[in-house]
Amino acid sequence: MRDMKRAAMDVHARVRTPLRAHEAAALISWTYNLGDGALRTSTLLRKLNAGEKTAVPDEMRRWINQGGKPLVGLLRRRWAEAAIFIGKDPVNACVRAWREIDSLDDWPAF
Numbered sequence: 001m002r003d004m005k006r007a008a009m010d011v012h013a014r015v016r017t018p019l020r021a022h023e024a025a026a027l028i029s030w031t032y033n034l035g036d037g038a039l040r041t042s043t044l045l046r047k048l049n050a051g052e053k054t055a056v057p058d059e060m061r062r063w064i065n066q067g068g069k070p071l072v073g074l075l076r077r078r079w080a081e082a083a084i085f086i087g088k089d090p091v092n093a094c095v096r097a098w099r100e101i102d103s104l105d106d107w108p109a110f
Contacts, residue, residue, distance in 0.1 A: 007032035014039055016049045023053070026060075026085035033077065034063060057082035061107060076101045083110050 011019075011027045014036075019027070027048075031039045039045055044059035060082045064074040076097040083093035088110060100108045 004028065004032055007036075010036040010039055014045055014049075017051055017053070020087075022087050022090075023056075023085050025090070026081045027056075029084070030060060030063070030078075030081050038063070056085050057110075060085070064104070070104050072101065072104060075104060075106070079107060086110055 007028045008024075010031050011024060015024075015027065027039075030044075042059065043062075044056060047055040047059060060078045061075075064070045064078055066074060079101055080090075080093040080097040083096070084090050096108065100106065
């Protein structure tokens with residue numbers, strides 16, 4: 001809970017454009033997983049603060065590497081976060097990510 005609160009504070013401090021609750025929730029999840037350093041230096045934040053909300057899902061998709069290697073599990077997580085960001089039901093987004101994404105080439109339409 002402490003870590004999630006920290007991620008929420010980081011998002012609040014760095015994002016300069018108004019967010020809806022579902023957009024904030026997705027960014028908090030993303031920041032919780034990747035850390036404030038990733039948020040602070042990301043193209044995602046730069047585009048978001050420039051008002052380019054539609055760019056956020058594609059920017060989230062870029063963050064699927066661990067130890068320099070892309071992972072299907074991280075792709076699933078990023079897809080779910082992107083779906084939540086655009087307003088999809090969080091539970092359904094997570095279920096769909098695990099049911100529909102089996103390879104690094106998968107990125108189902110929202």
